[in-house]
Amino acid sequence: MGEQTRHGTVHARTIQDVFPRCIRVCLPAPFPLQTVNAYVFFGNDGVDIVDTGMGDDATRRTWEAVRAQCGFEWSDVRSIVLTHHHPDHAGCAGWLQQRTGAPVRAHHDAQLQLTTMWGDDAETVCTDWVRRFLAHGWPAERSADMQAHMRSFVDVVRPLPMRWQLMHAGQTCMLGNDAYVVIDTPGHARGHIALWDERRGVLFCGDHVLADITPNVSVSPGGEADPLQSYVDALMHVRTFHVLCAHPGHRGAITQFSDRVDAIVAHHRARLARLEAMIDAPMDAYACSTQLFTKPLTLHQWRFAMGEVIAHLDHLVGQGRIRRVEEGHRMTYQRRV
Ligand SMILES: [Zn+2]
Ligand SMILES: [Zn+2]
Known part of the structure; x- marks a missing residue:
């Protein structure tokens, strides 16, 4: 608390230099991951922000402190870019937009996911999703808990952004003084994008690739039918890039990028093989999850675990290895x- 740095009273770990005129802001997140990264670029024509953190008081206080510490005005902000729609990345976008007046830039599918999941239809989406989990074996006595858990995210993504600029693959996105190319990287989330500077070999990759955690790949409301296939395809695509340094949505930078991609692909192959072996007798996704995840899980972790297991099982179905x-x-x- 109050640790003095050259950035002033913001905690030393909150702001870190990425390269000249680009900082990483480490924002609080109430998940096991604990923090989420936003990136701020200082260009001659304005400030650009990539990802925003949760829409909660702790995050808003951190943004106020970071702004004061870095010495820019809210009106200096030119754009707010989202790698994907998850609450820890997009939750504070509407609040930042209210202060800055800047457009929120995201892939069309990310905008759709955000407004579908946490817009006016949020209650219906939660109810339908819990019903789907029940079909996959989720215990009926815990359905109300799961629904309340899902509903709890509504408060941390509001206000929703009002003004969007939709982006697509191949488009140029200015961050500070540099032009980045928008890369489609679906799988972890529908509409997930990464931002690529080929000249310097720098990739801002959101949650597509993380250093020491395997990004969750789940079925989700309004998501893709086979997110694992999209995910692995997108991994193989970015693996062809000459990435010298990747800056992810959580934790530290990744320098051995292709090794990390290979490790993640190997993890999913091993999980597919394990699940395929499990389906010796008829099993539902909940029963598979309890065999795969033996430690006690929070509701949040259960939602991810179930979503991930269904995604893997459905992928096996798509490959003709098992049937549903x-x-x-x-x-x-x-x-x-
Ligand atoms: Zn995410
Ligand atoms: Zn995340």
């Missing part, structure tokens, strides 16, 4: 006959 059987409201996975 629907009986009434119940969904099980079985060996191919």
